Amino acid sequence: MNEMNPELLASLSKYGQMATYGLAVLAVLILFGHLIKLLITKDYKAKYDYINMYEIKLLWRASLLLIIAGAIYANTLVSESGMLWFFVRIFVSTMFAIIAGVIIQNILKFYYPFYIEKRLKYLRYEPRISPDGRKMRLLSEEEEDVYLDEGMQAEENAFSIDYDVWIDEESGYTHIEKYNGRLTALKCSECNYQTLKVTNEEIIQSPTVTEEGELMKHYSCGYCGHKERKSFSIAKLRQEQPA
The missing domain is CATH 1.20.58 (Methane Monooxygenase Hydroxylase; Chain G, domain 1)
Incomplete structure (x- = not known):
């Protein structure tokens, strides 16, 4: 050794x-x-x-x-x-x-x-504290809509974003916090809200063993109605090996 x-x-x-x-x-x-x-x-x-x-x-x-x-x-x-x-x-x-x-x-x-x-x-x-030092109250889903603009409400309706609205009931001071929602949505290039979702998918070209395919995804904004589409590549098919 x-x-x-x-x-x-x-x-x-x-x-x-x-x-x-x-x-x-x-x-x-x-x-x-x-x-x-x-x-x-x-x-x-x-x-x-x-x-x-x-x-x-x-x-x-x-x-x-x-x-x-x-x-x-x-x-x-x-x-x-x-x-x-x-x-x-x-x-x-x-x-x-x-x-x-x-x-x-x-x-x-x-x-x-x-x-x-x-x-x-x-x-x-955990209760937030207002600038005046008082505990704030978290509003319910029904109550908070008054403090959210239309775009924010559209994001919540798309379940892509969830907003929490805290209020100091004595002074009326409000504080809004933004959290990720349950579903994924993209940011719209027109209104900048996270309300752009896939509405349809279609295969433009099917993949083969020699060429990649093409998938077209169609998107629509739930707030401003903006529509767009994006092209994605589909991987080539695997060639089966002879037994």
């Missing part, structure tokens, strides 16, 4: 530990920065948007850095200097890192969102 140069092995171990500490520190800084951002963001809506947009992404990046750091560090603990064992432990540590990554990714993708949803629900419906 070929033996590795002791000096090379010592250098790999030294720089491996340095890389481990560097990646671990970077992961901690990401988590610490995220925590500080949550602590200094006092506005409920701003905190809602930040958590909804960035928290899972930041947790995944920090987890990935820690997994890589752990895999590198594991290779610095073994004193066996054989060339074969060197590659074996790299392979084994890489496999464990991939498994750990898949597990954490699935947790963040399928289970952690339930935890986030509870926090977001609290942030969305």
Whole structure:
């Protein structure tokens, strides 16, 4: 069995530990920065948007850095200097890192969102405070229409956007917050409201094994009535392999 140069092995171990500490520190800084951002963001809506947009992404990046750091560090603990064992432990540590990554990714993708949803629900419906220091009341769907313009109402009717209207009943001060709705709609290029939805799809050209096809989508704005269409490519058909 070929033996590795002791000096090379010592250098790999030294720089491996340095890389481990560097990646671990970077992961901690990401988590610490995220925590500080949550602590200094006092506005409920701003905190809602930040958590909804960035928290899972930041947790995944920090987890990935820690997994890589752990895999590198594991290779610095073994004193066996054989060339074969060197590659074996790299392979084994890489496999464990991939498994750990898949597990954490699935947790963040399928289970952690339930935890986030509870926090977001609290942030969305916690009473807002008016400039005069009074608690505001969240209006019902029927009550809020008075404070929404026609475009906003059209966005709600399309279920693409949901507006919350808070009111200070003593002073009459109102505060409107915008949230994503249940269905997806695009922003209309004419009125700029998120009310442009697909009304019809047609295949202009069917795909073959040699050429791509063409799909035409027709859109209509639920507010201003603007219509437009967009062309999309359809992938070539797969050529069946003879049995």
